Amino acid sequence: MSDEHKLAFLPVVQKDAASDWFDMLPDETRSNWEQLRTRFKERFQDSDVMRWQKASKLWGRYQGQHESVDAYVIALQKIAKSAGVHSDMLRYAMMRGLRKEPAQRRCRVWSRQPESLKSRRAMV
Numbered sequence: 300m301s302d303e304h305k306l307a308f309l310p311v312v313q314k315d316a317a318s319d320w321f322d323m324l325p326d327e328t329r330s331n332w333e334q335l336r337t338r339f340k341e342r343f344q345d346s347d348v349m350r351w352q353k354a355s356k357l358w359g360r361y362q363g364q365h366e367s368v369d370a371y372v373i374a375l376q377k378i379a380k381s382a383g384v385h386s387d388m389l390r391y392a393m394m395r396g397l398r399k400e401p402a403q404r405r406c407r408v409w410s411r412q413p414e415s416l417k418s419r420r421a422m423v
């Protein structure tokens with residue numbers, strides 16, 4: 300996608316605070332893709348502290364009493380994506396947070412060494 304297309308497309312997909320932020324930028328910034336990209340990252344990219352807080356949320360998440368394994372896995376995947384956590388750490392956090400009573404099920408799922416989280420969810 301060309302820089303001109305990116306500049307035309309970005310205002311269309313902005314909403315809420317990002318839209319307000321974009322509207323307040325000087326025309327010079329809004330018409331230069333590299334400047335706009337730099338300013339956007341400065342404003343909206345997570346700091347190290349924010350990434351740490353999101354990763355902490357991942358490790359503090361436990362499967363709810365009446366929550367299905369599927370719902371739990373999806374919730375963890377969303378947290379991991381926003382925190383930039385790779386699949387091994389996600390897998391470890393997932394194992395840690397599964398309810399304790401289905402221990403046999405948990406052992407069965409993880410001992411089969413499925414190739415992906417999707418296939419792991421299918422085993423439950």
